[in-house]
Every structure is written in C-alpha cells, then in structure tokens.
Amino acid sequence: MNAISQRGVLVDLIDFSRNEDNIAKQAHIESVLLWGNPDAVPDSEITICIPTYKRPSLLREAIESAINQVTDIPYRIIVVDNDPDFDNTEVYDIITSFNQVKLSYYKNRQDLGGAGNMNRCVVLAKTKWAALLHDDDLLLNNYVITILKILLKHGEKIDGLCNTYKQQNYPFEQKKLYSFLKKTCRNIRRICLFFRGDIIKVPVSANLFLGNVYGVPSCGMVFKRGKFVESGGFKTQYASCDWFFMIFYAEQYNLYKLKAPATAIYRWGVNVSLLEGVIKAHGEERKICFFSLKKYNPICRFLMDFFKKDYDMIMNSRFRAAVPTSLLYKFVQFIYAVFIPNNT
16 A cells, blocks of 8 residues: 655555454444343334443433434434443433433443444444434434435435534634535525435545535434445544545445435534644545545546645645635536535
8 A cells, every 4th residue: 555754654545445344343342231122113214323422411412302303203212332431320310311212322341432432333223224423413303204215215225325414613714705605506506406316426536625525424424234334334543534434435335415404413612523633633634535535536636636736735734724726626616516515
C-alpha cells in the first residue's frame, strides 16, 4: 500500500476495496443483557441501536425520540452501554423508568471504543435492519415510518440507507451567498424528485466536493444487518473512521441516500466533534482520504489533477469551508450539491 507524509511521518493510504473484520476482533468481549427481552416485538423489521457512554441525560432524550415515533409499525430499540462499571446503575434506572416492551439494555464487560460499540449494537440487533442513533442525537417522530416506507418500496436492492437530518447549533459561520446557494440547491433538488425518485446512489467523487457526503451514521443511518456484519464494521484507527468505512461500504455494497425529508437531528453543541484534538485529526485525515480516493478511483484522480491548486489549499487548511477555491471548482461543487442531498 502506498503512503503519504503527514508531518514527517509516513501514513498508509486506505484501500477502499477491502476492510478488516473489526467485529471478530472484539467478539470475545461479552455484552450482558440487563433489562428487557430482545424478542418481545416479534414482527419487527428494524432495530434502533443506541450506543452510549457516560451521558445519561442525553441518553434519556435520545431514547425518548426513539420511543415517540408516530407509527403503528412494530420496531425495537436496544441500548448498549460501553461503560464496564456494573456498580453504576444510572443508565439502568433510566432504561427501567420507560417500562417499554420494545426497549432492551446491554452492558459491555469491557470498553469497546466508540466504533467497537457501534459494531456491537448492530451485532446484537436481531432484525433485518439496524439503525444507529448516538446518545447525543435525536430522531424526528417521522423516522420509522419514512425509513420503512423506503425500504419496503425498494426491497432487496438496498444494503444501506443514509438519511438526511437537521443540524442543531451549527458552529461554523455561513456566508449569505453560501446560505442562498444551499437553499437554491435544496429547491432544485425538490423539483428533481419528481424525475429521479426518492433515493440516490452517491458517486464516490462527491466526497471530494461535499466532504462526508453520506453524513454521520449516528442520526439514524440504516444497514442491512447481515451485510454490515459481513463487511467487518467500523475500525477505530482514525477519528474519521465512519467516513472511511462509508466510502468502503458504498463501493462494495448497495448504499443509497434518502433525498427527503429530514428524519433526525444532529446536535453539534453536545458531541465530541468540536474538541480541539478531533478537529485537528479530521483535518489531517482529510488529506489521507483524498489521496486514497485519488489512488483508488480514476474519476477522483482526474478531478484532483484538474483542480490541483484547489486541492493543495483544501488539504493544507484546517477548515475546507474557509478555503478560497476557484470559481470553476465552486461551480462543480454546486452541481454536485444540486443532485445530492445534504443536511440542513
């Protein structure tokens, strides 16, 4: 595998054609069922999986959003606690206070890490579909009915579905022109829905212009459970492990993105994405991702060579939104944004 230099250190590029079996690496660590019956809702097609770690007040709100779905469709909810302190019963008390037959609660014997706990959630789900919801995010009450309508309509061709979500307390300043263009893209996209359907398969090259075009998996992203387990799941090597995994999954499986409507809320103000170390890591890993895409995909290679000056600035900037890219780059970015749903 080729490598690039990051601050004088050689870093391996990512092979988006393969993935390690990260699930098997932690299979020996037990998850103990402390409350509920995972088989209590036998006709369920989907499980909302909530990984959590020492954030009980936020967890309560996430569970409430999962419970308060406006639907008669049966579904399940599991909470997997990554805090191995069995003497701490705060989360258990929250779970039992809901007294919901659809809700089950597991606790890991060891801390699996954030990525490992997401993997474990999907493994523990017993339904055909597994949806991830982090303890600091929320589902809108249209989530279950919207997602299952799409999954029922498109049948077996979907191995994963990225939903769209609203961003709460977005921390980065948006210029008036950017906001105008974003609204314009959204309105044009709504018109396109009449001609191109309700889901889209996103080209890998879109990542070069829109960043993580799939969105975070923590706001209700859905996986066909069997395919996710087969894929090997998330790995913890990178801060951007979700983005890198989604590129791999999109290339090897049938991953689609829902065009509309929004079905969840991503809460910027309460998650770890704004920590200094995380921001720094994401900026450095953007370069790894782009060079890996250039090596892996001929279209990405052409685009990065064509817009070399733009990408030289983007990869050396902490925030790509602040880079003064060329007008031609902005135009191509606009075209991608018109046809590929982004989050509001």
